[in-house]
Amino acid sequence: MASAAPRPLLSVSNIEVIYDHVILVLKGVSLQVPEGGIVTLLGANGAGKSTTLKAISGLLRTERGEVTKGTIEFQGRAIHRQNPSEVVKHGIVQVMEGRHVFEHLTVEENLLTGAYTRRNGHSTKKDLEVVYHYFPRLVERRGFKAGYISGGEQQMVAIGRALMARPKMMLLDEPSMGLAPMLVKEIFDIVGRLHREEGVAVLLAEQNATMALQVAQHGYVMENGRIVLDGDAKTISENEDIKEFYLGLTGVGQRKSYRDVKHYRRRKRWLS
Amino acid sequence: MSDLLYMVLVAPFKDMAGAPAFLVEVLIGGVFAGLMYSLVALGFVLIYKASGVFNFAQGVMVLFAALTLVGLLERGAPVVVALALTVAVMVGLAYAIERVVLRPLVNQPQIILFMATIGLNFFLEGFGEMAWGANVKKLDIGIPDRSFIVRGVQINELELTAAVTAAVLVTLLALFFQTTRIGRALRAVADDHEAALSIGIPLKTIWVVVWSVAGVVAIVAGLMWGAKSGVQFSLSLIALKALPVLILGGFESVPGAIVGGLIIGVGEKLGEVYWGPLVGGAIENWFAYVLALAFLLVRPQGLFGEKIIERV
Numbered sequence: 001m002a003s004a005a006p007r008p009l010l011s012v013s014n015i016e017v018i019y020d021h022v023i024l025v026l027k028g029v030s031l032q033v034p035e036g037g038i039v040t041l042l043g044a045n046g047a048g049k050s051t052t053l054k055a056i057s058g059l060l061r062t063e064r065g066e067v068t069k070g071t072i073e074f075q076g077r078a079i080h081r082q083n084p085s086e087v088v089k090h091g092i093v094q095v096m097e098g099r100h101v102f103e104h105l106t107v108e109e110n111l112l113t114g115a116y117t118r119r120n121g122h123s124t125k126k127d128l129e130v131v132y133h134y135f136p137r138l139v140e141r142r143g144f145k146a147g148y149i150s151g152g153e154q155q156m157v158a159i160g161r162a163l164m165a166r167p168k169m170m171l172l173d174e175p176s177m178g179l180a181p182m183l184v185k186e187i188f189d190i191v192g193r194l195h196r197e198e199g200v201a202v203l204l205a206e207q208n209a210t211m212a213l214q215v216a217q218h219g220y221v222m223e224n225g226r227i228v229l230d231g232d233a234k235t236i237s238e239n240e241d242i243k244e245f246y247l248g249l250t251g252v253g254q255r256k257s258y259r260d261v262k263h264y265r266r267r268k269r270w271l272s
Numbered sequence: 273m274s275d276l277l278y279m280v281l282v283a284p285f286k287d288m289a290g291a292p293a294f295l296v297e298v299l300i301g302g303v304f305a306g307l308m309y310s311l312v313a314l315g316f317v318l319i320y321k322a323s324g325v326f327n328f329a330q331g332v333m334v335l336f337a338a339l340t341l342v343g344l345l346e347r348g349a350p351v352v353v354a355l356a357l358t359v360a361v362m363v364g365l366a367y368a369i370e371r372v373v374l375r376p377l378v379n380q381p382q383i384i385l386f387m388a389t390i391g392l393n394f395f396l397e398g399f400g401e402m403a404w405g406a407n408v409k410k411l412d413i414g415i416p417d418r419s420f421i422v423r424g425v426q427i428n429e430l431e432l433t434a435a436v437t438a439a440v441l442v443t444l445l446a447l448f449f450q451t452t453r454i455g456r457a458l459r460a461v462a463d464d465h466e467a468a469l470s471i472g473i474p475l476k477t478i479w480v481v482v483w484s485v486a487g488v489v490a491i492v493a494g495l496m497w498g499a500k501s502g503v504q505f506s507l508s509l510i511a512l513k514a515l516p517v518l519i520l521g522g523f524e525s526v527p528g529a530i531v532g533g534l535i536i537g538v539g540e541k542l543g544e545v546y547w548g549p550l551v552g553g554a555i556e557n558w559f560a561y562v563l564a565l566a567f568l569l570v571r572p573q574g575l576f577g578e579k580i581i582e583r584v
């Protein structure tokens with residue numbers, strides 16, 4: 001019996017996800033995130049990265065998706081039937097694709113909402129300091145409405161807001177989307193520091209494989225709702241197929257227009 | 273021709289200037305009516321902002337709250353106790369609505385939820401009358417419906433109390449939204465409900481809170497209006513006046529609901545008194561709709577309709 005390996009922090013086992021009762025999107029996905037690790041989930045547009053993250057965070061149901069097979073365990077506890085606020089209380093926070101800041105709230109109010117699940121006002125102040133320490137740019141923006149700051153700053157607000165919940169693990173969905181390479185680097189560096197200094201585990205969904213593989217320790221490659229490859233970050237970045245099919249594949253212009261369509265669809269469905 | 277112009281454009285203002293004390297009285301009456309519209313509209317806005325539901329039953333909630341209050345008073349409860357119990361009933365109602373109506377319909381298109389609130393409307397109407405009876409009732413909360421005179425202006429004690437209460441309520445609500453943790457969460461949900469979920473804000477709790485707040489607002493509206501003109505079915509019809517207020521003020525704006533209500537209340541009273549005789553009266557019945565319609569053409573998002581922040 002090989003039982004020496006420590007229990008992973010997060011363990012997704014063979015999950016199947018169906019949208020609207022008929023659209024099968026994930027077809028048996030398994031992945032693991034070790035305690036305090038950074039793992040990246042790579043794949044082209046439509047591969048199923050966001051769906052995987054939402055299955056973990058419980059946000060899936062708001063889009064009429066459902067985990068119909070398999071299990072998701074966090075610290076040994078099954079979480080795939082829990083709602084998002086329970087999942088956040090267990091210590092998992094998702095930073096959604098496309099940032100999703102509260103546009104009419106100020107930057108500081110945005111951050112404070114992140115502490116909703118924790119009632120202790122005292123430590124909230126300290127956590128705010130921590131967020132401003134990692135994102136010094138936000139200090140001078142604290143009183144601005146979040147709708148009026150730059151895209152990079154919004155991404156920082158979204159990550160900072162998640163941090164306010166004191167998560168054990170963050171699920172980052174394409175934080176590089178729509179940002180200039182310099183900013184992407186800045187944000188990824190901060191994510192790396194958060195991981196090292198605060199011990200936050202990270203599951204990072206990305207199309208920008210080059211960047212993601214630089215911060216991650218381990219990677220999974222997704223295609224069409226399945227994991228087609230996994231290995232440590234170094235091995236994956238040296239894999240010839242990956243180089244050809246994924247590292248080169250970043251049709252930015254095309255990606256953007258597709259996203260716009262998707263966001264539009266999401267806006268129209270209100271109550272969830 | 274010039275006669276007509278004179279009658280429409282000049283004479284009413286001459287009348288106003290001729291009897292300023294009377295004008296002030298008319299304005300005060302308008303403000304009173306307007307505050308009632310504002311309160312009902314506020315209930316709509318809160319629920320719409322936090323859940324995207326257009327609550328058709330808001331007017332009946334006013335009636336239901338007033339019926340409950342009167343029913344309790346008639347059974348001998350002291351005013352304070354009756355008020356507290358009515359608040360409890362409205363909060364209980366909010367819980368029930370979340371559990372029975374909203375939760376099962378999560379993720380359904382908006383129109384379905386709207387239909388559900390129509391159902392709720394008829395249910396509350398029937399249930400309220402079954403529980404408390406359908407005859408017109410007098411609501412006496414101990415504030416006399418009499419007037420005193422200040423510098424030649426008649427001021428009605430009841431209307432004054434109502435106006436002050438409404439103003440206090442609105443101020444408290446604004447503070448609640450701006451400064452408390454739940455208030456901030458409510459605004460977050462109104463902005464982006466998916467993001468709110470993602471950081472662990474439970475929508476269910478938020479819905480119970482907004483429906484409860486809408487219920488309390490309904491109590492105040494029902495109380496004031498009912499004390500003025502009796503508690504009866506027509507009370508639920510002030511909701512019809514809230515619709516033009518919403519168009520004027522914007523469906524998502526709290527200040528809009530307040531200012532919109534005041535404009536409509538004052539506008540229709542002025543119209544009725546000074547221009548009414550020209551067309552044989554009854555301007556009050558349609559003025560609000562015409563104003564809203566005209567407004568819709570010029571500024572569809574309303575006076576304070578929330579700006580949609582566009583970024584590239």
Ligand SMILES: Nc1ncnc2c1ncn2[C@@H]1O[C@H](COP(=O)(O)OP(=O)(O)O)[C@@H](O)[C@H]1O
Nearest residue numbers: 019023025044045046047048049050051052063
């Ligand atoms: N709410 C939804 N309803 C139906 N299909 C969806 C929904 N969301 C995503 N999909 C589909 O699931 C597949 C995977 O999407 P997604 O998880 O967003 O991929 P990725 O994040 O890798 O771009 C796509 O084919 C997409 O069209």
Ligand SMILES: [Mg+2]
Nearest residue numbers: 049050051097
């Ligand atoms: Mg995605």
